[in-house]
């Protein structure tokens with residue numbers, strides 16, 4: 285596999301990041317919270333001119349990587365806009381929405397007036413029959429009511445792609461949360477020293493770095509898998525990436541809150557924003573436990589072709605022993 | 607649930623509360639009420655319980671109480687949650703500051719305690735500052751002596767319920783800043799004094815739980831010093847036993863009620879057994895430890911650094927219980943728009959704060975290592 289990202293993709297990511305930063309960066313999330321209806325036009329104005337909607341991630345690995353880097357850069361500024369869903373749109377649609385299989389019917393960003401395809405984490409295609417208003421609660425500022433029907437006749441497209449690109453968006457958020465926490469603990473002085481110099485703080489930050497690095501490697505592997513494998517294998521890898529992203533998010537944001545002290549609970553602090561606005565993707569369409577169950581189900585149905593297949597290795601060892 | 611708390615002369619709190627629960631429903635500060643409503647109802651409830659001869663047990667008669675000790679207070683907190691009441695918002699600060707006032711400023715305690723017990727006032731604790739959190743001894747708010755009292759200047763932050771409080775226990779510097787904990791004094795400050803500004807802060811979940819409090823030339827009378835001048839650290843160490851010990855007891859009662867509710871609604875979630883079991887173990891450990899602590903406080907023992915163990919068990923239990931609630935009620939947690947969903951969101955974020963307030967968990971571990979186990983101090987490698 286190839287675990288470096290092409291220069292073109294990195295450059296696009298940078299351009300996306302700069303465009304969002306110029307418009308206020310993370311403050312845009314605060315602005316969108318006050319006026320969610322504005323986000324369509326604002327984001328179009330920022331990202332449209334960069335040509336990102338011309339990216340065709342299904343065409344080749346370079347374009348796939350470019351889409352991923354764009355999502356990561358958007359996540360790194362907590363851009364509350366369905367960039368992953370739009371980049372992963374199937375032909376003839378504007379975007380693809382991941383919808384829950386149990387519980388209340390809601391989805392992140394479903395308020396936006398787009399021609400939506402829909403699918404579940406299991407890979408079933410669905411039909412969106414109704415889009416309701418935003419719920420607007422503190423952790424669900426960009427979550428809207430929906431109605432859906434599973435539709436087995438619909439072609440099942442790009443589910444693994446949207447799951448993967450959303451995980452890249454989350455990766456961006458987590459990298460940013462880590463960077464901000466390092467910055468904060470490096471500046472914050474207590475007991476006459478920077479709190480980053482306490483070994484307790486360093487251990488905690490090390491755990492976070494390990495979680496984020498692990499996720500980032502897996503995220504790159506998953507791109508390669510999507511580009512090189514059939515849909516059923518890629519879907520398993522995509523859901524595995526999602527599970528990994530949810531686990532990493534818990535480690536990163538837990539530590540981020542802890543190391544910011546009381547400051548982390550004041551909503552004016554960015555860590556509070558990351559924690560709050562990432563909840564949607566972290567709990568929807570399925571939370572960690574259900575994502576794990578679905579992963580297990582998919583593995584038993586589709587198999588798991590990893591880089592170093594454990595089962596195959598065991599079989600080989602058995603063969604040698606015989 | 608009150609097993610192990612010896613009932614002496616006090617009334618049977620649980621029986622009374624159970625009998626009157628329906629009648630008092632309107633003034634029950636339910637955990638799913640908005641903060642401001644909870645405070646209003648807390649005033650009404652405590653006042654009523656005091657009039658009925660319940661709230662006030664655990665405080666000496668000379669301070670307006672009915673006599674008894676910390677176990678009486680603990681029994682009331684337990685009985686309240688068991689009978690389906692929310693914890694009155696005043697009792698957190700009452701435990702902390704009431705214990706300081708009665709021990710170090712009995713004259714002030716006689717004047718001040720009745721207003722809280724009768725449900726007329728709320729207090730807050732003004733210790734932390736923007737530059738002094740974990741390192742409390744570095745605080746910069748100053749108190750300068752005048753002919754007839756003191757003038758306070760400075761800023762406090764994260765002051766819980768500051769915006770609803772009448773009085774604040776303010777720790778201020780009365781000598782050389784280089785003196786660290788040796789030049790601090792605790793003052794009893796009227797937040798309605800000229801020169802005080804209170805600004806509520808928005809928390810992650812949107813409640814104005816804590817405030818910034820600014821003091822600009824605030825005049826404090828001479829008899830509003832708690833303990834000795836430059837003796838504030840000793841008072842602070844005394845009240846920390848209640849802040850860490852009694853608070854843990856109050857929270858374990860609240861968490862028991864929350865976990866009970868969860869058990870009733872968890873249904874067939876795939877990891878319910880595992881998740882709830884782990885939370886229950888953490889909570890049971892906290893309760894057993896905390897019950898012992900309450901008994902020791904009641905016996906007048908000095909707990910000192912050991913109470914950091916209670917605080918550490920508290921943050922572990924808070925994380926486990928509220929993670930369980932979030933995991934098993936994920937839809938409510940995320941976007942439920944009813945009052946109960948708001949409560950579990952608020953409680954979850956508050957549980958995250960449990961490893962920060964009252965001394966961060968890392969600081970508690972340092973205290974346990976250095977002062978309970980007697981291990982060498984961490985190398986200060988700047």
Ligand SMILES: Cc1cc2nc3c(=O)[nH]c(=O)nc-3n(C[C@H](O)[C@H](O)[C@H](O)COP(=O)(O)OP(=O)(O)OC[C@H]3O[C@@H](n4cnc5c(N)ncnc54)[C@H](O)[C@@H]3O)c2cc1C
Nearest residue numbers: 482484542545546731733734739740764766959963966968
């Ligand atoms: C909900 C809530 C309510 C509060 N209510 C009050 C109140 O009513 N009155 C009041 O005075 N204060 C209150 N506080 C403030 C509280 O006391 C402080 O938050 C606490 O002392 C930690 O200080 P800090 O937030 O400045 O964190 P900092 O001291 O900046 O520490 C940040 C983080 O750095 C790490 N750290 C710090 N020191 C060390 C060390 N020595 N070793 C290893 N790691 C370390 C820890 O992870 C810590 O969480 C409240 C806080 C919260 C969250």
